[in-house]
Amino acid sequence: MAILAEFAPLLPWPGDGRRITALLALHTMSTTLDIVRIPVLSDNYVWLMREPQSGAVGVVDPAVAGPILAEAEKRRWKITHILNTHHHGDHVGGNLEIKKATGCTIVGPRQDRARIPGIDVEVDDGDRYRFGEAEAEIFFVPGHTSGHIAYAFREQKALFCGDTLFALGCGRMFEGTPQQFWTSLSRLRALPDDMRVYCAHEYTQSNARFAVTVERDNRKLIERSAAIDAARAKGEATVPSLLGEEKATNPFLRADVPAVQAAVGMAGGDPVAVFAEVRQRKDTFR
C-alpha cells in the first residue's frame, strides 16, 4: 500500500480509478509512536518518542538535557522536536541545550510563549500539530499554570498532559481557578477510555493514599491502590495509566459523582466547588 501511494503522483491517467485509490491510501496511512520513559530529577518523567515512518523524534517536557541526549544517542534517534506543556523549570530546563545540540524545533503553548525558552512554534486550543506522520490535537488546559496545554495523539491513544492530570491526582493550582481547572480536567475526561495518560511525575502512590481518604467505598480505587503499592514496592513505574481507570478512580475527575460529593460533605454540590474542596484537602494532606 505504501509503495502504491509513493508512486501515485506519477500515474499518468487523470481521473483514473487506480490513481484515486492510491491517493486515498496515502491520505489514510496510519502510524504508531514508540514512546520511552526517562526518569530524571527526583520524580519527573520525560517522554522520548519516535514516529517510525518519518523518523521524527520528540521529547516531551525535557526537565534536563543530559540524560535525554544520552538516551536518544543510545538508540540512534535524532531529536527533531521538543513538545512543552507548560513553563515550569522541571519541564523546560533542557530546552536550550537540546536545541543547541540537535537543532530541533520547540513547540509550546502560545499563551506562555514568553516563558518557554527557545520556542519556535506556538500552538493553541484546537490546533492540530503534525509530528512526522502522526498528529496531536492541542488542548488548552489552564489550572496548574495559566498557559498549560496537553497534546492528544488520538490515533496512537497517547495523551501528554504535563502537570494537569496525574495518575490518581492533578497538579497543584498555582495560576488558575477551580472553574478553569475543572473545565480543563472535564475536557480531558471526555477523551476515550483507552487513551494512555503520559503525565510528568511519579506521584501515584501518595496520590492513592489521599484518594482512598475521599472515596473509601470505591472498590476499583481500593484495588488500584493495592496494585500501585505492589508496583512501587518492586520499584516499577505506575505511569502511563489508562484514562478509563482515571475516570473510575481519580477523585479530581469525579467532582460530579455523588459518592465523591457526599464524601466531602457536599452532596448535590456544584462540581466546581467540590473540585475546589478536594484540591484544597489534598494541599494540606500529610
Ligand SMILES: [Zn+2]
Ligand atoms: Zn508544573
